[in-house]
Amino acid sequence: MESKVILLDQDGVVADFERGFLACWQERFPNRPHIALDQRTTFYPRDQYPQEFRDDIAQLVAEEGFYLNLPPIEGAVIGVNQMIESGHNVFICTSPLLAYIYCVPEKYSWVERYFGVEMVKNIIVAKDKTLIHGDFLVDDRPEISGVTHATWEHIVFDQPFNRHVLNRRIQWDNWQSILTQPTE
């Protein structure tokens, strides 16, 4: 496979936002209901959790330490290193919270922690990912739009809440075979 520009979304592709959120939620609010990981049906937890918890969810993810302490997605660290060793140009392409004060620098620290300082140079923070050039954007968000027509093919990173999308989809144990399939 020739060298490609691969844009990797951070949350839900390399950082396990869902697992991290659930752990924080259960620790903070042990007496409230929670939604099991395999039962999540919306991209944002706030859209599936009872509406009365909306502000608490927003506050939880904006707090110091939330993004820094997300666990990696299983297989992501090995998988990203495999991509790089295969000669691809790999970038972390992430859309931050508008509550950026902890979120943005902690996303950088997280990348440095798990992928090393060289990878920090390959972080792209942008709300509108259609403006970022790549051959592939690996992202768990079901639909992605913006001000322009993107150059990348959207490869869906498999998550329970995006199974309705018909794009090519990957997990970290099959990315090589999926990405090398010829495009239809």
Place this chain on the structure above:
Amino acid sequence: MESKVILLDQDGVVADFERGFLACWQERFPNRPHIALDQRTTFYPRDQYPQEFRDDIAQLVAEEGFYLNLPPIEGAVIGVNQMIESGHNVFICTSPLLAYIYCVPEKYSWVERYFGVEMVKNIIVAKDKTLIHGDFLVDDRPEISGVTHATWEHIVFDQPFNRHVLNRRIQWDNWQSILTQPTE
């Protein structure tokens, strides 16, 4: 003029890095030599200041408050608002220090302070700007390269250290006439 995607570099185009740096330098090291703004001939101060000061320069710009306290470039706040009011899609496209811990969130806070919270959504942080799509990239860096061939035309924002570059160049008092000139 039809609506364009305009990428604006932050330091040296909207935020006055040079003025901010000189003020900090003179305050911190009043007995050391300094280089007047109109005498600056290199993109990075570290390449023109005596080499013995290299580490001090790196430390100064990485400190808490340095990026947050940069003054705006004269005319930038009015100019950016004119661009937006003219119907252009305006993004702040900035390459951060590898010492990101204060630099990155303070770049966000700076944009919020001078352009408001809506503009925060239009920040793109990327070391390699060739990956960012735009019709124009307004940037004071003389040469810009990266992993791909950029879609934008590089408009040079006029600074003393980039006068050798032959690209179209603007300042905040003439951007409208320069950007509406037909491309050669």
